[in-house]
Amino acid sequence: MSEAGGQARGEQGQTLSQEEAFARIRLLRSPNVGPVTYMQLMGRFGGARAAIEALPGLAGRAGKPYQAAPERAVHAEIAQVRKAGARYLFHDSPDYPALLTHSEGAPPILTLRGDSAMLSRPCIAVVGARNASAGAVRIARDFAHGLAEAGFTVVSGLARGIDGAAHEGSLASGAPGGTVGVIASGIDIAYPPQHAALQERVAREGVLLAEQPPGTEPLARHFPTRNRIIAGLAAGTLVVEAAPKSGSLITARLAGEMGREVMAVPGSPLDPRSHGCNQLIRDGAMLVQSVEDVIELLSGFDGLPRSSFREVSAAWHAVSDVDLGAPPADLDGDIENLLTTAPVTVDELIRQSGAGAASVQLALLELEIGGRLLRHADGRVSLG
Structure with missing residues (x-):
């Protein structure tokens, strides 16, 4: 049994190591890391431990010092989860709900009883x-x-x-x-x-x-x-x-x-x-x-609803390590200058900056880790 609330399973049903499960919880509980940022970090660095090690450098590019969630706080949380008779459900676990996986900003980690x-x-x-x-x-x-x-x-x-x-x-x-x-x-x-x-x-x-x-x-x-x-x-x-x-x-x-x-x-x-x-x-x-x-x-719902209450928004995808290269040295500043406190779509930032989508996403990631970006519904962002 792992410390993280019992045996944890990840992608394709593989059992997560206790260390990786612990690191995933710690990553998500770290400052300025929400579901979208978590998935981008996991995609870029291939695992939570590597992502945590990279956080100070990413925040430093945005001009701020950074400390991940304290390990003692994560140990205490895991103990509370076990005391409550609950366990963790990770985004790539085989029993993570399939439909929820395909929703924008799906929670990477849930706690579950039942x-x-x-x-x-x-x-x-x-x-x-x-x-x-x-x-x-x-x-x-x-x-x-x-x-x-x-x-x-x-x-x-x-x-x-x-x-x-x-x-x-x-x-x-x-x-x-x-x-x-x-x-x-x-x-x-x-x-x-x-x-x-x-x-x-x-x-x-x-x-x-x-x-x-x-x-x-x-x-x-x-x-x-x-x-x-x-x-x-x-x-x-x-x-x-x-x-x-x-x-x-x-x-x-x-x-x-x-x-x-x-x-x-x-x-x-x-x-x-x-x-x-x-x-x-x-x-x-x-x-x-x-x-x-x-x-x-x-019955037999196939993803094509008969209701027309709202147009379907564009599908959200995590950015992988192949997508994200280092952005141009001055792109962080360019993107920040385009932002205000009024939310704007990432597509609009890509269009106005003239930079590639992956470079803009990485610049936004660095700004968010540095505490200078807020994410909103419908994939919009603003200055934090």
């Missing part, structure tokens, strides 16, 4: 309002129950209202589909507190997933990243009830950008909690009124 086999079954996300109406809660519970009986794994975020009803309905079915709860906190933190028993049941009978390190309280900035995991796991996202500008609509938008099916249950125009779903349908989401409607849309 049966990871459920992640390989067809998944559907069921999301909606926290202050849901009684009718919507019943709809969510009934839909989740029927979908689980049909063999689908129901994914949601363990929030009050629709999320909780979705988990309860799928668990009550006792069917093979089951449920996955994705939380915005560490794997050992129950949120909201009134769902502590439900979260524990999801972990025992289904799967509980967290991207944040153990001990992390759920902060506002963690919920959008939690939503991207929910959308990324599932072939489709069903919104049962949601107000405009709600987190559920963010999940639906992310699903649309990933090329997944987006579905919504229509509601009364007199209830503000239905306006989000009705708007989704007007904008191209599929109207569904029964479990059978959802099953028909998702």
Whole structure:
């Protein structure tokens, strides 16, 4: 058993050494290293240990000293993961969810409790309002129950209202589909507190997933990243009830950008909690009124959704060591001069700089490691 929460498997099912698993956790917990940067570093240097050794030099090119995450902090985290009865799931593990792999900025490392086999079954996300109406809660519970009986794994975020009803309905079915709860906190933190028993049941009978390190309280900035995991796991996202500008609509938008099916249950125009779903349908989401409607849309899903809620964004790919050569000596400064606090696409930077895509990506990587770059949704970047 490796220290990193049990035996770890990596690319093509090969068992990771304890040292490499430890280095991967340390790399991801290091300052200014997010999912995109992590994957670029892994691709360029061929492994986490080599990437960690290179970090000070990369940051130095951006003009700042750098220290990777302390080893003692990683040892402490691993101990917390094991104490919580969880394990690590790495991006190249054979049981890492296939659909999530293909989503932009997929988390390179997750912590998991439960049966990871459920992640390989067809998944559907069921999301909606926290202050849901009684009718919507019943709809969510009934839909989740029927979908689980049909063999689908129901994914949601363990929030009050629709999320909780979705988990309860799928668990009550006792069917093979089951449920996955994705939380915005560490794997050992129950949120909201009134769902502590439900979260524990999801972990025992289904799967509980967290991207944040153990001990992390759920902060506002963690919920959008939690939503991207929910959308990324599932072939489709069903919104049962949601107000405009709600987190559920963010999940639906992310699903649309990933090329997944987006579905919504229509509601009364007199209830503000239905306006989000009705708007989704007007904008191209599929109207569904029964479990059978959802099953028909998702059975045999081949990546071509019938919903037209959002155009599919360009696929995201990690930059490999073949792609990344050393950038021209002055390119970092040129790229930084093109950036402002307003997010811009990398393609626009490539066009304006006149440099090759690989050189621009490496310049951005160095700026990010140096703490001078922020990454945003849709592959955009800005000054940090």
